[in-house]
Amino acid sequence: xxxxxxxxxxxxxxxxxxxxxxxxxxxxxxxxxxxxxxxxxxxxxxxxxxxxxxxxxxxxxxxxxxxxxxxxxxxxxxxxxxxxxxxxxxxxxxxxxxxxxxxxxxxxxxxxxxxxxxxxxxxxxxxxxxxxxxxxxxxxxxxxxxxxxxxxxxxxxxxxxxxxxxxxxxxxxxxxxx
Amino acid sequence: xxxxxxxxxxxxxxxxxxxxxxxxxxxxxxxxxxxxxxxxxxxxxxxxxxxxxxxxxxxxxxxxxxxxxxxxxxxxxxxxxxxxxxxxxxxxxxxxxxxxxxxxxxxxxxxxxxxxxxxxxxxxxxxxxxxxxxxxxxxxxxxxxxxxxxxxxxxxxxxxxxxxxxxxxxxxxxxxxxxxxxxxxxxxxxxxxxxxxxxxxxxxxxxxxxxxxxxxxxxxxxxxxxxxxxxxxxxxxxxxxxxxxxxxxxxxxxxxxxxxxxxxxxxxxxxxxxxxxxxxxxxxxxxxxxxxxxxxxxxxxxxxxxxxxxxxxxxxxxxxxxxxxxxxxxxxxxxxxxxxxxxxxxxxxxxxxxxxxxxxxxxxxxxxxxxx
Amino acid sequence: xxxxxxxxxxxxxxxxxxxxxxxxxxxxxxxxxxxxxxxxxxxxxxxxxxxxxxxxxxxxxxxxxxxxxxxxxxxxxxxxxxxxxxxxxxxxxxxxxxxxxxxxxxxxxxxxxxxxxxxxxxxxxxxxxxxxxxxxxxxxxxxxxxxxxxxxxxxxxxxxxxxxxxxxxxxxx
Numbered sequence: 001x002x003x004x005x006x007x008x009x010x011x012x013x014x015x016x017x018x019x020x021x022x023x024x025x026x027x028x029x030x031x032x033x034x035x036x037x038x039x040x041x042x043x044x045x046x047x048x049x050x051x052x053x054x055x056x057x058x059x060x061x062x063x064x065x066x067x068x069x070x071x072x073x074x075x076x077x078x079x080x081x082x083x084x085x086x087x088x089x090x091x092x093x094x095x096x097x098x099x100x101x102x103x104x105x106x107x108x109x110x111x112x113x114x115x116x117x118x119x120x121x122x123x124x125x126x127x128x129x130x131x132x133x134x135x136x137x138x139x140x141x142x143x144x145x146x147x148x149x150x151x152x153x154x155x156x157x158x159x160x161x162x163x164x165x166x167x168x169x170x171x172x173x174x175x176x177x178x
Numbered sequence: 179x180x181x182x183x184x185x186x187x188x189x190x191x192x193x194x195x196x197x198x199x200x201x202x203x204x205x206x207x208x209x210x211x212x213x214x215x216x217x218x219x220x221x222x223x224x225x226x227x228x229x230x231x232x233x234x235x236x237x238x239x240x241x242x243x244x245x246x247x248x249x250x251x252x253x254x255x256x257x258x259x260x261x262x263x264x265x266x267x268x269x270x271x272x273x274x275x276x277x278x279x280x281x282x283x284x285x286x287x288x289x290x291x292x293x294x295x296x297x298x299x300x301x302x303x304x305x306x307x308x309x310x311x312x313x314x315x316x317x318x319x320x321x322x323x324x325x326x327x328x329x330x331x332x333x334x335x336x337x338x339x340x341x342x343x344x345x346x347x348x349x350x351x352x353x354x355x356x357x358x359x360x361x362x363x364x365x366x367x368x369x370x371x372x373x374x375x376x377x378x379x380x381x382x383x384x385x386x387x388x389x390x391x392x393x394x395x396x397x398x399x400x401x402x403x404x405x406x407x408x409x410x411x412x413x414x415x416x417x418x419x420x421x422x423x424x425x426x427x428x429x430x431x432x433x434x435x436x437x438x439x440x441x442x443x444x445x446x447x448x449x450x451x452x453x454x455x456x457x458x459x460x461x462x463x464x465x466x467x468x469x470x471x472x473x474x475x476x477x478x479x480x481x482x483x484x485x486x487x488x489x490x491x492x493x494x495x496x497x498x499x500x501x502x503x504x505x506x507x508x509x510x511x512x513x514x515x516x517x518x519x520x521x522x523x524x525x526x527x528x529x530x531x532x533x534x535x536x537x538x539x540x541x542x543x544x545x546x547x548x549x550x
Numbered sequence: 551x552x553x554x555x556x557x558x559x560x561x562x563x564x565x566x567x568x569x570x571x572x573x574x575x576x577x578x579x580x581x582x583x584x585x586x587x588x589x590x591x592x593x594x595x596x597x598x599x600x601x602x603x604x605x606x607x608x609x610x611x612x613x614x615x616x617x618x619x620x621x622x623x624x625x626x627x628x629x630x631x632x633x634x635x636x637x638x639x640x641x642x643x644x645x646x647x648x649x650x651x652x653x654x655x656x657x658x659x660x661x662x663x664x665x666x667x668x669x670x671x672x673x674x675x676x677x678x679x680x681x682x683x684x685x686x687x688x689x690x691x692x693x694x695x696x697x698x699x700x701x702x703x704x705x706x707x708x709x710x711x712x713x714x715x716x717x718x719x720x721x722x723x
Contacts, residue, residue, distance in 0.1 A: 055392070103394065104524065105392060105393040155677060229667075
C-alpha cells in the first residue's frame with residue numbers, strides 16, 4: 001500500500017474528523033490530525049491488519065512560530081511501508097495525548113520533545129526532563145529561547161582569546177586600554 | 179528453615195563508571211544482587227547539536243555529524259549527506275559512491291571492534307581488548323590516509339567526498355583485509371565460545387521480536403532478535419544494491435534468539451560481511467570525478483525530508499526541515515542508541531547487576547548518540 | 551647546570567653513592583607514577599583509550615588508568631563538558647588526593663571548541679577546576695596526549711614540594 005492510500009484509508013475510517021492531507025514540499029505525504037484524536041488514530045494505524053504500523057520510527061517536534069508541530073514517522077516491519085502524521089498545537093497550550101500506550105518506545109521520544117521543545121504529552125507516565133538538568137529554565141529548541149547569563153555559578157560565555165592575551169605587536173594604546 | 183530477611187537498596191551507577199560506555203547514569207534499586215528497577219539518567223553529553231544545526235550552513239553541519247557518533251563517524255557523515263542530497267536533489271558521482279561505501283564499511287568494522295572488545299572487557303576478559311585495538315589502529319591508519327583524521331573524519335561531503343584514494347591504498351586495504359579475516363576466527367577461538375563467556379551471555383535478557391519492534395530497536399539489536407531488516411538491503415541507497423552481502427540475524431546459537439550472545443555474534447558476523455563489501459567495492463570502483471559541482475553555500479528548496487540509513491548502531495535518521503534559506507530550519511537526529519537505552523528500564527527487571535553490565539554493552543549504546 | 555641526581559664514586563671499588571635532594575627524589579617518584587583517572591566524556595575518550603592501548607602504550611611513562619578518583623593523581627578531562635556533567639566533574643576533582651594535576655584534553659575541554667555555540671556546554675573546564683596543561687585538537691592524537699603527559703611530568707620535576715608545603719603552612723617565614 002503506498003503512503004497516500006494509507007492516509008486515505010485513515011480518513012475514510014474516521015469520518016467527521018478534520019484531516020488535512022499534504023503532499024507538497026515533502027518526501028512523504030503526511031496527514032495533519034487534530035491533537036485530541038491522536039491516540040485513537042495511532043491505535044488504528046497499529047492494529048489494522050492492512051496497515052500494521054508496528055514501529056514508531058521517529059518522533060520530532062518543530063517550532064513553527066505560533067504553532068508547535070509534533071511529527072510521527074511510522075513504519076511497518078510486516079508490510080514494509082511508511083506513514084507520517086503531524087499534530088499541530090498552539091504555542092500557548094501545547095497539549096498532545098501520549099502515544100506511549102500504543103508504542104512503548106515513544107516514551108523517551110516524548111520526554112525528549114517535552115524537555116527541548118516544551119510539548120506537554122498528556123497521560124505520559126514519566127514526563128520529566130531527559131537531557132537537561134531538572135532545574136533548567138525554558139525549552140532551548142524553541143526559537144525564542146534566550147540563554148541565561150550563568151548556570152550554577154558557571155558563566156555561559158567565554159572571552160575571546162585575543163581580548164585576554166593581546167598580540168605582542170599590537171599598538172601601545174590598545175594594550176593600555178586592556 | 180527460617181526465612182532470610184532482605185531489604186531493598188538504592189544504588190547509583192555512573193556517570194563516571196568504567197563500564198557504562200561514556201557518561202551514563204543508572205539508579206538501581208536492588209535486593210542483594212537482583213535488580214528491581216532501573217532508571218537510566220542520560221543527558222550528561224547533551225551537546226545541543228540540534229540547536230547548533232539551526233545556526234550553521236548545510237556544509238558547515240558536516241563536522242558536527244562526526245560527533246553525533248564518534249565511533250562510526252563515517253556512517254554519520256553519510257547519513258547527513260544522503261539527507262541533504264535528497265532534499266536538494268543533488269547528484270553524486272559514481273566513484274564517490276564507492277569511496278563512501280568503502281569508508282563507511284571500514285568504519286563499521288572499527289566500530290564493532292570497539293564494541294566487541296569493550297563487551298569482553300566488561301564481562302571480565304581483558305585480553306581481547308588490546309587485540310582489537312591493534313586491528314582498529316590499522317583501520318585508523320587507512321582512514322587517516324584517506325582524509326587526514328583518525329576519529330572525526332568529515333570525509334563524506336554533500337555531493338561527493340573530500341579526497342580521492344591515495345597511491346597504494348587499494349593494496350594496503352586488501353592486505354589489511356587478508357590479515358583481518360582470519361583474525362575474526364582467531365577472536366572466536368579466543369573468547370566467543372569460551373565456556374564462561376557463553377554462560378555469561380546465553381539466555382540473558384532475551385528481547386523477543388515483538389518487543390524489539392515495539393520499543394523501536396534498530397540495527398544489529400533488532401536483527402539479533404530475529405528480524406531480518408537491514409536498510410542497506412531492504413531500502414537500498416548508494417551502491418549497496420550492486421554488492422553482494424548477507425544480513426546476519428540472531429539464531430539462538432547457544433541460547434534463545436534475542437539474548438545477549440546473539441547481539442554479540444551478530445556483530446562478529448557483520449564484520450565479515452563488511453569486509454566482503456569492501457573487497458567488492460575496491461574491485462568494481464570506476465574512475466572519474468569524486469565531487470559534483472555544487473555552490474559553496476547550499477540553498478536547498480523549502481521542504482522536509484526524513485532519510486534513514488544504516489549506521490553501525492542501526493538506523494540513523496535525519497529529519498530535516500528547510501525554509502529555503504542558508505541554514506536548516508530544524509534537524510532532528512534519530513539514533514539507534516537512544517531507543518536501545520529506552521528499553522533498558524523495561525528489560526532489566528529481575529536480572530542480576532552483573533548481567534546488566536552485559537546488557538548495556540550488548541546493546542552497544544554510546545553516550546553522544548543518546549544525548550546528541 | 552644543575553643535575554637532579556649525580557653519581558659520586560664512594561672510594562670502594564664497584565660502589566657509588568647517589569647524591570640528590572629530597573625534593574628531587576619525591577618528584578622523581580611522582581612524575582613516573584602518574585595514575586590517571588579513567589574519565590572518558592566524549593570523542594577524546596576513544597583516543598585516550600587508544601593511547602592506553604597497544605600502540606601508544608602510556609604504561610611506558612608509568613601512567614596507568616584507575617577507575618576511581620581516590621587513587622588517581624591526574625585527571626584527563628577527555629571531551630565535552632556539559633553543565634550537567636560539570637557539577638559531577640568538580641566533585642570528582644575534589645575527591646582526588648593532593649598533589650593532583652589536570653590535563654584539558656581537546657578543544658572542548660580547553661574552551662568549548664566546536665560546541666561553543668551550544669546552550670548546554672561549559673566553555674572550558676578551567677571555569678570550574680584549575681588546569682595544568684591545555685591540549686588542543688579535535689580530538690588530539692595519541693602522540694599529542696603523550697606529549698601532554700610529558701609536560702605534566704616536567705612541571706612536577708620543576709616543582710619543590712617540600713618548600714611548597716612550608717610556604718603553604720607558614721612554618722618557616
